[in-house]
Structures are given as C-alpha cells and as structure tokens.
Amino acid sequence: MATIQMPQSQKKPATVQKEDAMLLQKEMINRNYHELATAHETGRKVSATFVPGNLNELLMCFDFARSLPETNALQNGMRKKSGKMIMDAERDGHSEDVCTYVKADLGMMLQGEVGPTGEKLPRPDVLLLSYTGCFTFMKWFELVRQKYDCETVMLHVPYQGDGHISPNMREYVVKQLKEKVIPTLERVSGVKFDIDRLRQYMRESTKAEEDLVAVLHSAKNRPSPIDGYFGGVYYIGPIFTAFRGAPEATEYYRVLRAEIEERVRAKKGPVTPEGELEDEKYRLVVEGPPNWTHFRDFWKMFYEEGAVVVASTYSKVGGVYDFGFRHDPDHPLESLAEYCLGCYTNLNFPQRIDMICRYLDEYQADGLLINSIKSCNSFSAGQLLMLREVEKRTGKPAAFIESDLVDPRYFSAANIKNRLESYFQMIKQKRAAAGAAVH
Amino acid sequence: MKLTDIVARCEHLFEDLDFNAVKEWKAAQPGRMAIGYMPIYVPREIIHAAGMLPVGIYGGGDQIEVIQGDAYYQSYICRIPRSTVELGLTGRLDCLDGMLFPSICDVIRNLSGMWQLMFKDKYVHYVDVPQNYDDSIGGEFYAHEMQQVREDLAKLRGKPITDDELRAAIAVYNDNRAAIAELYAYRAQAPWQAPTSEVYLVLRAGLVLPPEAHTQLVRDYLAAVKAEQRPKKDNARVVLTGAFCEQPPLSLIKSIEMAGCYVVDDDFVLVSRWLREPVPTDGDPLTALSKAFLHHSVQSSPKYDERREDKGKFLLHQVKTRGAEGVIFAAPSFCDPALLERPMLQEVLAKHKVPYTAFKYAENTGQMAPIREQAGTFADSIKLWSAA
Numbered sequence: 001m002a003t004i005q006m007p008q009s010q011k012k013p014a015t016v017q018k019e020d021a022m023l024l025q026k027e028m029i030n031r032n033y034h035e036l037a038t039a040h041e042t043g044r045k046v047s048a049t050f051v052p053g054n055l056n057e058l059l060m061c062f063d064f065a066r067s068l069p070e071t072n073a074l075q076n077g078m079r080k081k082s083g084k085m086i087m088d089a090e091r092d093g094h095s096e097d098v099c100t101y102v103k104a105d106l107g108m109m110l111q112g113e114v115g116p117t118g119e120k121l122p123r124p125d126v127l128l129l130s131y132t133g134c135f136t137f138m139k140w141f142e143l144v145r146q147k148y149d150c151e152t153v154m155l156h157v158p159y160q161g162d163g164h165i166s167p168n169m170r171e172y173v174v175k176q177l178k179e180k181v182i183p184t185l186e187r188v189s190g191v192k193f194d195i196d197r198l199r200q201y202m203r204e205s206t207k208a209e210e211d212l213v214a215v216l217h218s219a220k221n222r223p224s225p226i227d228g229y230f231g232g233v234y235y236i237g238p239i240f241t242a243f244r245g246a247p248e249a250t251e252y253y254r255v256l257r258a259e260i261e262e263r264v265r266a267k268k269g270p271v272t273p274e275g276e277l278e279d280e281k282y283r284l285v286v287e288g289p290p291n292w293t294h295f296r297d298f299w300k301m302f303y304e305e306g307a308v309v310v311a312s313t314y315s316k317v318g319g320v321y322d323f324g325f326r327h328d329p330d331h332p333l334e335s336l337a338e339y340c341l342g343c344y345t346n347l348n349f350p351q352r353i354d355m356i357c358r359y360l361d362e363y364q365a366d367g368l369l370i371n372s373i374k375s376c377n378s379f380s381a382g383q384l385l386m387l388r389e390v391e392k393r394t395g396k397p398a399a400f401i402e403s404d405l406v407d408p409r410y411f412s413a414a415n416i417k418n419r420l421e422s423y424f425q426m427i428k429q430k431r432a433a434a435g436a437a438v439h
Numbered sequence: 440m441k442l443t444d445i446v447a448r449c450e451h452l453f454e455d456l457d458f459n460a461v462k463e464w465k466a467a468q469p470g471r472m473a474i475g476y477m478p479i480y481v482p483r484e485i486i487h488a489a490g491m492l493p494v495g496i497y498g499g500g501d502q503i504e505v506i507q508g509d510a511y512y513q514s515y516i517c518r519i520p521r522s523t524v525e526l527g528l529t530g531r532l533d534c535l536d537g538m539l540f541p542s543i544c545d546v547i548r549n550l551s552g553m554w555q556l557m558f559k560d561k562y563v564h565y566v567d568v569p570q571n572y573d574d575s576i577g578g579e580f581y582a583h584e585m586q587q588v589r590e591d592l593a594k595l596r597g598k599p600i601t602d603d604e605l606r607a608a609i610a611v612y613n614d615n616r617a618a619i620a621e622l623y624a625y626r627a628q629a630p631w632q633a634p635t636s637e638v639y640l641v642l643r644a645g646l647v648l649p650p651e652a653h654t655q656l657v658r659d660y661l662a663a664v665k666a667e668q669r670p671k672k673d674n675a676r677v678v679l680t681g682a683f684c685e686q687p688p689l690s691l692i693k694s695i696e697m698a699g700c701y702v703v704d705d706d707f708v709l710v711s712r713w714l715r716e717p718v719p720t721d722g723d724p725l726t727a728l729s730k731a732f733l734h735h736s737v738q739s740s741p742k743y744d745e746r747r748e749d750k751g752k753f754l755l756h757q758v759k760t761r762g763a764e765g766v767i768f769a770a771p772s773f774c775d776p777a778l779l780e781r782p783m784l785q786e787v788l789a790k791h792k793v794p795y796t797a798f799k800y801a802e803n804t805g806q807m808a809p810i811r812e813q814a815g816t817f818a819d820s821i822k823l824w825s826a827a
Contacts, residue, residue, distance in 0.1 A: 092782075093781075093782045093785065094782055095778040095779075095781065095799075097515070097772060097773045097774075097775075097778055097799075098775055098778050098779050099775070099779075102779070129743075131570060131743075134545065135544050135545045135548070135741075135775060135776065136545070136775055136779065138570070138743055139740070139775070139776065139779035139780060140779070142743070142744060142750070142780075142783060143779065143782070143783060145747050146747060146750065146783050146786065149747055152747075154570055154571060154743055154745070156569060156570035156571050156577070156743070158567045158580070159542070159548055159565060159567055161540075161548075161551055161552075161564065161565025161566075161567065162564070162565070166583075166587075168580060168583040168584070168587075169580075171579075171580075172569075172571075172576065172577075172579070172580035175575070175576045175579075176571055176576055179573070179575075179576060180571065180573075180576070348551070348552040348555070348565070349549055349551075349552025349553055349555070349556065350552055350555055350556060351552075352552075353556070372513055374513075374515045377516065377544070377545040377546050377549075377775060378545040378548075378549075380513060380515075380516070381512070381516055381520065381545055381546040381549040381550070382511070382512075382549040382550065382552065382553045383513075384510065384511050384512065384513070385511055385553050385556065385557070389556060402513065
C-alpha cells in the first residue's frame, strides 16, 4: 500500500470530535488565509472570485493568491464575528433586505479588513466576477470595486433557463475566457498564460473530483458513513475554494476517500461533533445552504434525533460532479465553461427538482428538508413550489425551515427545533402507516 | 379625444387585471396570439413581427388580493412574483399563449422555471441578455438568444418570421419610442402640464395595446395636454429611480406630486424606453437589435457596469438634462438589484452634490402619509438649499 504524503494535523480534537480530513481541510483553509495575508509581501498578486463558477485552475496559472469572499463571510459567521460586520454595513447605508454575505464582506472591510483568522487580508488586485447562478455576485463586486477601485473582469455565465447547455451558451463563455478573462489575468499578474499548465491542474482536479464523488456516493450505504450536508461542507471545502487543481487537494480527497471507505467497511455512521452517530434513524435530503452562525447547534438538532443528511444540494453549489461532469484537460476552456454552466444554482427549477427527486430515490431518503435562506434568493425564491412538487412526485414528506447564512438575528433555534421534531414525527407516522399497509 | 377621456381610458386599461383589451384584440381576428413578458426588457419587436401582441405583466398592483400567490413565497421575497402567480392561478393570464421572463434578478429568473411547472401547456422562455458588451462576444450571444425566441414564436404561429417582418416591427417600435421620448421631454419641460400620475398611466397603456395604437395614444395625450393650461406650482424637480420592476401604486406617485415634487424623469416601465436611439431598419434586424442593446440601452442596475467610472452616469445624465434638483430612490422591498445598487448611486450623487432621499415600497403599499411626509420634507429642503 502506498504511503500517503499528507501533512499531519497539528490540532488535537478536544471535546469536539472531527474526522482527520475535517481537521486537515481546516488547516488548508487557514494556511490559505496566511498566504493571502502575506501575498503582497512575497510579491504575489491577489485575486478574489466566487465559489460557484470558481476558475481556480485558471487563477493558479497566473500565480494568484486566491480569496473567496463567501468563504470569508461564512468563516466569520462560524467564528461569531459576522453579526457586527453586517450591522456596520447597514449603518453604512446598505439595506437590511439584501444578502448578508455581501454585508459581512463590506463590514469586514469597514472594520479594517481583518480576516477570519485574525490576519489582515490584502486588497485584491483583480476581481474575477464569475456571474454564475447568482445575480447578487454582480452587485457585490461592483460594490467592492467602488470601494477599492481595483481591476474587475466579468465572466457572464448564462442561465440554463431551458434546462440545457446550448452551444451558444458554451461558446459565449469560452469567448469571454479567451478574449477578456485570460488577457486581463495576464496583464494584472504579469504571467503569460500557459494552457499546458492549465491542463496539468485539470488532471489534478479530475482525480479529486472522482474521490469526492465516491465520498458523496458513500451515503447510499446503510448506515451512511457521512453526513452529506453538515459533514459535506467540510468535504467540499478544498474543491470549492482555492485548492481545486492543486496537488494538496488531490491528496486530501484521496485520504478522505480512504477514511470513508474504511467507515463503510466497518459499517460506521458519520462523525458528529459529539462522536460517531451509532443509530441512524432518519435519512434526509436537504436543499439550501446551512446557517453558519449556529452551525453546530443546528447540526446537533439533527444528530440528537438520529437524523443523517444523505444528500444535499448545497454540496453541489460549487460544481455538480455526481452526475458525471469532470474537468477535461483535453478541452480545458470548454470544460471550464461547462463547469460554470452546470453549477447547481445555474440550473433551472425543473432541473433542481429532478435532482432532488433523484437523490430521494437513489439515497433511499425518508424525505426532503428545505432550509430556506433569507439572504439567498437564488436558492430560495420558489422553494415552496419545490416542496410541493417533490412531495407530489415522490410521496415522501417534505418540511420547511427558515434561517440565514451569516446573520445571527435570523436564527431562531426554538422554531427550527420545533419544526424538525414535528417533521421527524411525520416521517415516523408515514413509516408506521406504510408498515400497517404491508401487514 | 379630450384629455380627461384619454386619461380615463388609460386608467381603465391600468386597472383591468382581466386583460380585456388583450382578449378583445385576440377576438378581433381568429388565430391571434398574445405573449406576456415581465420587466425589465424583452425585444418586443420579435413578438410583434410574429403578428402577436406583446403584453407587459407588471404584477397585480394594489388592486388584487394575493391569496394563492403568498403560498409560493417566503416573507422576504418581493411582491411582484406573488401577485403574478396570483394572476396566473386565477386564470387572468389565460389569454396569454406564452410568457417571457427576462434576465433581471434571481426571483424572476426562478419564476421562469416555476411557470414551466405550473403552466405546462404554455410557451415559457427565459430571455437571457449579455453582460458583456462586445459585438463579437455578448452581441453574438444575444443575437443567438433572440434567434431562439424568433424560432420558438415561428413554431407557435406555424411559419417563419422573416427579416422584413422584423424590420417593420423595428420601425413600429422606433416610432413608439420616439413618441414616448417626446412625451418625457415635454414633461421635463412643463411637469405641471403633464403630471407623472398621468404620464405613468399613458405609459402603462403601452403594456396591453398594440404599439401602433399606443403611439397614437401618446401623441393624442401630448396634443391634449398642450392644449390645456394647468397651474404651475413651486415644486421641486426630482428624478425618481429604483422602480424599474415592481411598480409603486399609483397613489404613491400622486402622493409624491402632492407633497411638492415634480417627477421630471423616472425608470417606470423601462421596456418602453430601454433603447435610447432608433434601431436601424436596414441590414440584419437581429444584429441591429443586438447592437442597440449593447451600445444604446439604458443603464440600470440589472446591467453590469464595465467600468467603475460609469456607475451612476445615466442617473446624473437624467438629473442634468431634465434640470432635476434632487433624486428620490424608491425601491420595492427586497429588490436586490435596486437596493444593492443604491449605495453606489448615492455615493456618486453625493460627489456631485445632488440631494437625495430614499424609501421602500411594495406594489400594494397603502399607507401614504409617511411617503408624503418624507417627499414633502425633501422638497422643502431642496427649496431651502436652492434659495441659500
């Protein structure tokens, strides 16, 4: 058996239990923050871009240190720092109605640009505005540009309104990459574009994508060895952010896959912050992003009841790999276009519903839970129809809770817990009714 | 036609949420079709070229009780999709043979997919527009998108749409835009003669009338107001911005005027003024429409501003060319494009020392006293500053 060269985690789990891979991804992310903080000192240029439609392999071709503002906001949310940032942004004139990721980011700037790990983040040299699946992204980077006056390059990714990617859409994205994005990145970085370098990163991406998909698919087992939502956000961390295409991400996913496959062999349940879940009672599919400000409390409401999320749509927001898409080093730019066009929130409503129904079936889930996020119209607008449509098609119960991404004012633990308890009761009754019908 | 009759007709069309004008148009000739569209912009020329009636669907305003529509949306989503769903589910949009959902925001974008599921027997299409403004990149993409609409509508009517039909439609809409431009110029010059509460109704009539009839209506209104002598008040001249999608109730527009503001420019019903120059009627018609979008369309928050220095240019242009003394930011609650844009525009206005005020509304806002007070205070402050 080959020895896996992975940095050993320096952190010892204290009261909170985590898989090794979870700790390692946290260290990778912290290391990236340090790289960002020291980028300008070390002569590196800094890029900022969004998670959906994130062209990490391309940015690496120009040696950029890579910042992702949503990740900064969610990290600040998990560290309980986002509430004040949002209020600062609102005091600065931003509406209470708009996305709290944006306000947390702008609030962080107002507070002196200190990042989640306590180090000062640099001003980006270029904003790669990948307009993929979310209108707000466009305004977000216009707002950042307004403040920093930094170079901004737009990559407009058309929406799959008719439920497919047309050649026109693909060509449009490729043309933008060739004629706008790459020349701008070359100019800002001073590094000439090398397509073979891009191909090499994509080869790494493909390996990581294979392993990620194996991990996500492992939830089809009973018991599921993973939680595909709460645990899932750790698993997608490297590949959705500054690491896809980097050898360390490939290694991370190899280790993660091995760890999960071992859990499957041992018939173990997922690792939760309070240890392994031993009695899987409910298998759920979740639609929508999680709440970050009370992430652990939120998760606890599930594992305390024996509920495991076997598949989630949020874990596809930075790329849908589980239906076969892989970055293709033989067609690098076309493949980047396909990747952007195929991200979850760039799919139309019927496609999203089909995906959820497929998950419910393939993962033998008991039902669908929608966590509707106030900040995120891209996800949330129409979710009540989604709920009804999924119930109608699958006959499985669906439930609806509401929270926000990083605004602690919109997390009502008691309400959510009540709804979840009722939902679990409903699943139990459905099962009992089905059992009675069989007998 | 008398001015009061014209305004009464427009008001009747505005209030008729059963779209009888559309039904009558269809009934006049068997086989006629009507295609609905939502804000902010679709190339209506293609619908007209297909011999179909383009019908603007701008929600239910304050005249409809939303019952079913509310069951589809959380409390933090704006009102226009709810009332639009209500219109659909109550059969009021049965007269439409299809719906176009333009790229404006995530809510309307998602509504396109919802509509596909809810009204399976209708033609439904999401109209994407480019955020890249190079002819060879965004221009080509957009021309292809329009070609798709052209082919879809051709299929609906059972025969292709020719270039000549498209050119003729472009000419019809050029004329319509010219008439509206004339009306807007006149209002800016003499807002006491053509109050916005009337101009708005005239504009709204264009959402349900054939463009030729609407052009005539605009010209008739203009001729009729010019023939009247209305009292001039010492009002503040303002530009109203942010109301490009969900429209404020008519009573809100009246309240702003009653509070001492003349609205000398706005972004209501932008589809009728989206293209700022006449579109060439020779050459390839879709290329002409594409170029007009890329190079001569209104700057509005659903569109990307390529350069930082472009932010707010159009609003400043409105302020300067219309002789406005201030700006009212009036945005629907939970409207991402308008509310995210607002701080950037406010910064630009502050730099140019243009006073502004801001509030939110919903299409069914009923309490006008706070709006009246705020607009009144704003008008007073403008008068005080300008006197100083």
